[in-house]
Amino acid sequence: MQRDLRLDNVGRRYGLRGPWVLRGVHLTVPPGNLIRVEGPNGTGKSTLLRLLAGIDAPTEGRITGRPRTAYVPERFPTALPFTAVGYLTHLGKVHGFSRAAATRAALEWLDRFGAASYARTPMAQLSKGSSQKVAVVQALLAEPQLLVLDEAWTGLDAAAREELERAVAERTAGGTAVVFVDHDPGRLAGAPDATYTVRDAGLDLRTEDAPSAPTGPHVTVVVQGPRGGQLPADATRTVISAEEPTPGTHHSTVPASHSDVLLRALLTARPPWHVVSVRQEPTPETESRR
Ligand SMILES: Nc1ncnc2c1ncn2[C@@H]1O[C@H](COP(=O)(O)OP(=O)(O)OP(=O)(O)O)[C@@H](O)[C@H]1O
Known part of the structure; x- marks a missing residue:
């Protein structure tokens, strides 16, 4: 059975004498949970998400129980020498799909996000929103147990934004933990199991009572x-x-x-x-x- 991902007393600073961006952070991410992370610009949200995604390591403290993880970074590298479907097929193979299955899954996901028509366009020629769709699809394609979304909705058109919300709901229902940052307070309103605010290098759990009326659509x-x-x-x-x-x-x-x-x-x-x-x-x- 999948374990909780745990951060114990985690701290991160950049450089030997840099200020602590995060310090003394304790966080548990159980399977199937939807967790929102919020806070003003520059407080350390992306830093936390990179630690959760496993692409950065804490300066101090421990992270344990990491499941198979996929990540949509705040900035997705667009100048990759692939077409969208070529890139996604390549990643699908890394995740253990056969070439044919990887291409099929990539095309299905691109279609869900309204991106099928530019599946064979070189990534360097894609618009910002179109390449963001590829960034989102590469994470969903991995069928992760933990999905980390750093402003993944930014730049997507309205239909794709809704589709990503649906995909998150499907994945959490299937047991994937999802941690996300988004500056729109209405994003997945009413759905998160927990909301944390990054403040003074630590995490505050938002503990107000559940609203009596649902928020958001x-x-x-x-x-x-x-x-x-x-x-x-x-x-x-x-x-x-x-x-x-x-x-x-x-x-x-x-x-x-x-x-x-x-x-x-x-x-x-x-x-x-x-x-x-x-x-x-x-x-x-x-x-x-x-
Ligand atoms: N690679 C890095 N090297 C040095 N400093 C960094 C690095 N990444 C982040 N920082 C610093 O860490 C602090 C937190 O940055 P971070 O990107 O985590 O904040 P954020 O809350 O995600 O901000 P935003 O809402 O603007 O995306 C900032 O002061 C930033 O300058």
């Missing part, structure tokens, strides 16, 4: 099942609020990014649940525009 799914039937556990993990107004009829509200995961869990349960309706709930922002 959310969806209510109404399903019917047998009287007294329990919704499948993997369906309810990300539910923000749930009620059973009449026996056997369940109303479950989830962050919009997680509605596909909820529906899939309900429809693939044995016996499957009958989906009565799926309703996109108005957010305070959309309400105020009316």
Whole structure:
């Protein structure tokens, strides 16, 4: 069984006498958890994510339990001498796929992100947003147990931003831990299991009570099942609020990014649940525009 990734008393500074960017950091990342890291510019978020991703080592302290990890860096090197699909096929082979399977998976992921039409374009010729899609796909293709996303949504078009939220929801439902930094407070709103703020070289866990109303876009799914039937556990993990107004009829509200995961869990349960309706709930922002 996969272990927690743990940071024990971790510190990082650059250079022998540089200031400590992080110090005394303790953090546990359990499988399947979605963790948000926030904080002002220059506080050490990317430094923390590089340590989590294993591409940088702590100056002091220990990191243990590292699972198979994929990382979308804040800045993706674009001037690589490959086409997008050539690069992704190469990485897929590194991850143990056959060439044919790697190409197939790469093309499927590029298609999901609306990037199929430039699959065979040299990476150096891709626009910023298009190469960001390749950066995202290279991480998802790896089918990691830990996915580290450093401002991975930046530069993506609206459809790709939504797709990445969906992909994160799918992966966490499948047991992948995801740690992300994003300057949009609405990113995966309502979904993280924990939010940490980098402050004074340490991590503060945000501990305010769960909001009484869901934040960000959310969806209510109404399903019917047998009287007294329990919704499948993997369906309810990300539910923000749930009620059973009449026996056997369940109303479950989830962050919009997680509605596909909820529906899939309900429809693939044995016996499957009958989906009565799926309703996109108005957010305070959309309400105020009316
Ligand atoms: N390779 C490096 N060499 C020297 N100093 C570095 C290096 N990387 C980061 N730093 C310094 O560490 C501090 C934290 O940087 P980091 O990029 O981790 O912050 P951040 O919170 O991710 O910022 P942003 O929100 O702007 O991306 C900054 O003072 C930065 O200058």
